[in-house]
Amino acid sequence: MSTLAQINDSRELLWNLTLRELRTKYRRSVLGWTWSLLNPLATVVIYGFVFGTLFGSTAPLGDPSGLDNFALYLLCALLPWNFFTLVQNTAMGSIIGNAGLVRKVAFPREVLPLSQVGHGMVQFSIEMSLLAVVLVIFGSPIIPWLPVTILLMVLLAAFAGGIGMALAAIGVYFRDLPYLWGIVLQVWFFATPIVYPPSLLEDADVPSWVSTTLSLNPMAVFAEAFRRTLYDGTAPGWKSVLALAVIALASVVLGWKIFERLSYRFAEEL
Numbered sequence: 001m002s003t004l005a006q007i008n009d010s011r012e013l014l015w016n017l018t019l020r021e022l023r024t025k026y027r028r029s030v031l032g033w034t035w036s037l038l039n040p041l042a043t044v045v046i047y048g049f050v051f052g053t054l055f056g057s058t059a060p061l062g063d064p065s066g067l068d069n070f071a072l073y074l075l076c077a078l079l080p081w082n083f084f085t086l087v088q089n090t091a092m093g094s095i096i097g098n099a100g101l102v103r104k105v106a107f108p109r110e111v112l113p114l115s116q117v118g119h120g121m122v123q124f125s126i127e128m129s130l131l132a133v134v135l136v137i138f139g140s141p142i143i144p145w146l147p148v149t150i151l152l153m154v155l156l157a158a159f160a161g162g163i164g165m166a167l168a169a170i171g172v173y174f175r176d177l178p179y180l181w182g183i184v185l186q187v188w189f190f191a192t193p194i195v196y197p198p199s200l201l202e203d204a205d206v207p208s209w210v211s212t213t214l215s216l217n218p219m220a221v222f223a224e225a226f227r228r229t230l231y232d233g234t235a236p237g238w239k240s241v242l243a244l245a246v247i248a249l250a251s252v253v254l255g256w257k258i259f260e261r262l263s264y265r266f267a268e269e270l
Helices: 001-008 011-024 032-054 070-092 101-104 111-138 143-173 177-191 199-203 206-215 218-232 238-269
Strands: none
Touching: 032 070, 032 199, 070 111, 070 143, 101 143, 101 238, 111 143, 111 218, 143 177, 143 238, 206 238, 218 238
16 A cells, blocks of 8 residues: 555656657657557558468457458457557566666656556557447447446556566566567467457367366457457456456556565666
């Protein structure tokens, strides 16, 4: 509670750090924030060609939206995944990247990774807003489910932020962490039904331990929930939402504990 009070007292610093990240992200770039839209679109084109054209993957028919569009099906899960990885990758280097500030100024260190969550949330909100407009144009009845989608975005931010705080603290002591975590994210991406439907895993002949491991993947639940509210235009399943809330809370608590345990020697290590 004392840490929360300190962060509340430092809310102006948190806001200014978030603004700094937003202002410097595409500084002196010709296209600026357009890159935040072009990057996922380029990924959709690449994966759409590889999996949709070469491998013949098709999107399931949206129920009740009736959508049958592989690109939109892919985007509904790809944008949350991109946000998830963005928060972790930026939060991981937030302490090391602000070494001078950490060594010389007394403030709650948690503000640094939290500012990265805020920065990522702004970009995520822009991307999801544009996707929602496109889905409405294509006929998906998503408007009644937009509040649920926003709730899912908040839960995903908490889940990613908790992991990001833990990575930020561990990365100060273990400088090989970004390379190791990059491999983990590659495996995690293909273990999550983003470029393929979940039914593909159900139909595949895989060992039982693999199926059990994949069924415990929180990002698979997030991907399915976002697709239900956006692509299908229906409820995501309230048991899934409750499970995601518990997972997000556990991530925040555990990540915060790890951060607090390791933060007392940040200045010496940097």
